[in-house]
Amino acid sequence: MMLESIESVLIQNGLMTAFALVALLVGFSYWIADKWTGGHLHGSAIAIAIGLALAYLGGKWTGGQQGLADIPWLAGIGVLGGAMFRDFAIVATAFGAEVRELKRAGIMGIASVLIGVALSFLIGAAVAVAFGYRDPVQISTLGAGAATYIVGPVTGSALGADSSIIALSIAAGLTKSILVMIATPLVAKRIQLDHPHSAMIYGGLMGTTSGVAGGLAATDPKLVPYGAMTATFYTGVGCLLAPSLFYWIVRSVF
């Protein structure tokens, strides 16, 4: 009776459950960052890593696709971490952005989106070819998946790829976004990700909104608006180029 009533309160107030839980998780992570890494690793980097680990456990536990959010009393995590709140918070970070910085790196930011989409597509396509794929539709779908997990299925369905290759392209995009979240704080110094203009280029090159959002949060939250600004154009540009120009190029080669 006690447990049941707790569970039903948690389920009926899912978003509040998520607020409370994330607060505990973030607090725990900052405590670890402070105590065990002496502040070398950002608390939010640890929180994101724990979040991903919990998502893995949740996925294994439920067999669902939404990580922790598939556990009924944790469904609020799915709301809080869903696209609506994510985009709302990203837009809010622009409030503190400097217009001068955006203008200064604007052109390179736009260029980096085009370069980033082309580079990821090329690498995804090359991996597909290395694994023996020879059908231009399959090669292009995998290449598009290496851009983001939205570009992959959009391209795949536009070209009539079958569902197994579309699933692979989504997995490639997921791998990318998760790796960007985890690896960004670790490589930030080496790739000179310490300034609004490098953040804009980083956002344009990576392109995965979730990856960039997580990666910059874990590195330096002040850089978020610059990276997010360019990253949000990436998926659209990818959906534009991958099934048209890039597919056409792949088809002329194979």
Next chain:
Amino acid sequence: MVIYGVGLLAGCMLAGLWAGRLLGHALGVEANVGGVGIAMLLLLFFTQISPKRPVLGPISASGVSFWSAMYIPIVVAMAAKQNVVAAVSSGWVAILAGTLAVLASFALVPVLAKWAPKAEDDA
């Protein structure tokens, strides 16, 4: 009032997502092209650029800065709802394609950043 800030933020987001959808439609793409980026530019326009900008008092502004501060917790929740199992168990093609794309993109950041004008050049 706090709601003015939150309302401005929500209005910018809705307008940006709508513009991004129209842009996608115009380009013949089934995706939102830069909706969030456009929303950010709108927010900047209304808070910093426009000569006729509504002046947000400190309390109204806190309606925006609260959500900006909620960014990291929201990203943590976002991490906790990713389909990590699918990414990990998908096989080498997908993992390699995703990983190599990330490594190459990381490597290009400092290269492209060199071409962008630096702040120090301004003086």
